Amino acid sequence: MQKYSKQTRLLLAVDCIIFGFDGETLKILLIKRDFEPEKGNWSLMGGFVQANESVDQAANRVLTQLTNLQGVYLEQLYTFGNTKRDPLERTVSVSYFALIDINKYEAQLSKDYHADWFPLKKVPKLIFDQQDMVEAAKKRIRYKAALHPILFELLPEKFTLPQLQVLYESVFNTSIDKRNFSKRVLATGLLIKLDDKDKTGSKRGAFYYQLNKQNYYTKFQSFINILPNPDTLQV
Amino acid sequence: MQKYSKQTRLLLAVDCIIFGFDGETLKILLIKRDFEPEKGNWSLMGGFVQANESVDQAANRVLTQLTNLQGVYLEQLYTFGNTKRDPLERTVSVSYFALIDINKYEAQLSKDYHADWFPLKKVPKLIFDQQDMVEAAKKRIRYKAALHPILFELLPEKFTLPQLQVLYESVFNTSIDKRNFSKRVLATGLLIKLDDKDKTGSKRGAFYYQLNKQNYYTKFQSFINILPNPDTLQV
DNA sequence: ACAAAAGTGTTTTAGTTACACCCATGG
DNA sequence: CCATGGGTGTAACTAAAACACTTTTGT
Numbered sequence: 001m002q003k004y005s006k007q008t009r010l011l012l013a014v015d016c017i018i019f020g021f022d023g024e025t026l027k028i029l030l031i032k033r034d035f036e037p038e039k040g041n042w043s044l045m046g047g048f049v050q051a052n053e054s055v056d057q058a059a060n061r062v063l064t065q066l067t068n069l070q071g072v073y074l075e076q077l078y079t080f081g082n083t084k085r086d087p088l089e090r091t092v093s094v095s096y097f098a099l100i101d102i103n104k105y106e107a108q109l110s111k112d113y114h115a116d117w118f119p120l121k122k123v124p125k126l127i128f129d130q131q132d133m134v135e136a137a138k139k140r141i142r143y144k145a146a147l148h149p150i151l152f153e154l155l156p157e158k159f160t161l162p163q164l165q166v167l168y169e170s171v172f173n174t175s176i177d178k179r180n181f182s183k184r185v186l187a188t189g190l191l192i193k194l195d196d197k198d199k200t201g202s203k204r205g206a207f208y209y210q211l212n213k214q215n216y217y218t219k220f221q222s223f224i225n226i227l228p229n230p231d232t233l234q235v
Numbered sequence: 236m237q238k239y240s241k242q243t244r245l246l247l248a249v250d251c252i253i254f255g256f257d258g259e260t261l262k263i264l265l266i267k268r269d270f271e272p273e274k275g276n277w278s279l280m281g282g283f284v285q286a287n288e289s290v291d292q293a294a295n296r297v298l299t300q301l302t303n304l305q306g307v308y309l310e311q312l313y314t315f316g317n318t319k320r321d322p323l324e325r326t327v328s329v330s331y332f333a334l335i336d337i338n339k340y341e342a343q344l345s346k347d348y349h350a351d352w353f354p355l356k357k358v359p360k361l362i363f364d365q366q367d368m369v370e371a372a373k374k375r376i377r378y379k380a381a382l383h384p385i386l387f388e389l390l391p392e393k394f395t396l397p398q399l400q401v402l403y404e405s406v407f408n409t410s411i412d413k414r415n416f417s418k419r420v421l422a423t424g425l426l427i428k429l430d431d432k433d434k435t436g437s438k439r440g441a442f443y444y445q446l447n448k449q450n451y452y453t454k455f456q457s458f459i460n461i462l463p464n465p466d467t468l469q470v
Numbered sequence: 471a472c473a474a475a476a477g478t479g480t481t482t483t484a485g486t487t488a489c490a491c492c493c494a495t496g497g
Numbered sequence: 498c499c500a501t502g503g504g505t506g507t508a509a510c511t512a513a514a515a516c517a518c519t520t521t522t523g524t
Binding site: 002003004007008009010011012048049050051052053054055056058076078079080081082083088089090091092094147 | 237238239242243244245246247283284285286287288289290291293311313314315316317318323324325326327329382
């Protein structure tokens with residue numbers, strides 16, 4: 001089966017940076033690595049690409065293994081290819097980032113995989129070059145969210161404008177005027193106002209909204225304008 | 236040296252989409268593949284990642300092989316990992332795109348490598364999934380150029396505003412008001428006006444400009460605003 | 471003297487920011 | 498009845514778009 005003779009064959013891995021939002025801060029999901037080297041240390045969920053699967057399929061497999069979720073937003077981030085990144089054997093890793101609704105994630109799974117959620121500011125030391133992967137993922141999510149409506153992937157089907165605003169404020173580490181925020185968000189045409197309210201956050205309650213899926217898919221690739229001053233954003 | 240036993244090892248390649256601008260249209264550089272399969276057909280410049288080099292190094296090596304240029308703008312684009320993309324043997328390819336000053340490219344090299352420049356609208360049939368790579372690169376260059384000043388990498392050290400405008404108009408397939416264009420470009424603070432003129436394009440001549448390297452490097456990551464209506468751009 | 475491309479300024483329009491009060495409700 | 502968070506409108510300002518004429522010079 002080796003038709004290109006004399007060429008080096010090497011290990012190819014995938015690693016997933018899995019983001020979730022708990023209503024207050026953006027978090028990532030890490031596991032305790034269960035094999036050597038670095039066994040027992042915090043790590044991204046990952047795995048080797050198998051002979052019979054594409055790289056994308058490998059990333060999806062690995063993500064589903066840990067979360068038991070299907071159809072999740074998953075995007076290729078960057079391929080890390082330094083020769084020494086895995087000290088045991090040359091391994092190139094294709095990193096992906098995923099955005100999941102943290103409520104759909106079952107806590108039970110954390111026990112099975114010795115996994116845990118970490119706020120971005122409290123990420124523990126990670127194995128190999130995974131610190132770089134997380135940094136790249138943080139940059140990418142901010143970059144992309146400044147231009148495209150990806151953050152909705154982190155919220156449940158029904159959400160309120162205050163919830164959405166907290167999410168944006170947390171991702172961009174800024175505070176936004178709620179009047180202007182609501183104007184900009186509603187001007188995108190991506191939201192449908194529902195009749196019922198979320199009463200958990202206040203006595204008056206805040207109206208629920210849901211995504212207008214049609215507009216969402218057609219406008220996903222175009223630039224949107226939810227943030228103030230996106231021009232001055234350093235990304 | 237195989238420490239992770241029972242895992243699949245596979246071939247890893249790099250492929251480069253090399254862009255150049257001849258003053259009229261955006262072009263890419265292709266070669267005639269000199270080994271089987273698909274020997275003699277048009278192909279991107281590429282090669283296998285060797286045991287002792289990083290993936291980035293492989294991309295740089297391959298680019299320098301064909302162009303004899305160093306220090307060129309080279310950015311990782313996407314990793315293509317379908318199982319069947321190379322019919323001979325499973326090969327995952329990390330694609331990169333490069334922006335070069337077409338004047339620095341020596342025509343002699345084209346003869347050595349049986350290479351040629353093709354306008355984006357006249358790219359011939361390519362091997363494997365390289366058509367997808369070129370499409371991804373076209374999208375990426377437009378996307379990135381709409382937000383960041385990468386197109387200067389395609390121009391010589393000294394260039395005129397009319398030349399720059401033709402470049403933008405060609406990349407975005409649009410026509411731009413020259414008064415507004417010059418206002419926006421100069422407002423970026425990226426350009427230094429020189430004293431001499433390019434007289435090849437007109438009797439009066441157009442002033443040369445060069446990049447303010449300092450501002451260029453510090454502002455490279457922030458969003459700039461040279462295009463009209465970037466919001467409505469489909470990318 | 472005229473053709474051909476370079477260069478420049480102003481008005482109009484649209485979009486963004488800043489800002490403060492009333493509303494609804496549970497306790 | 499009051500504390501808490503939700504919801505909304507307007508005026509001031511800033512940025513973008515539209516638009517046309519003058520300059521230079523080689524032939």
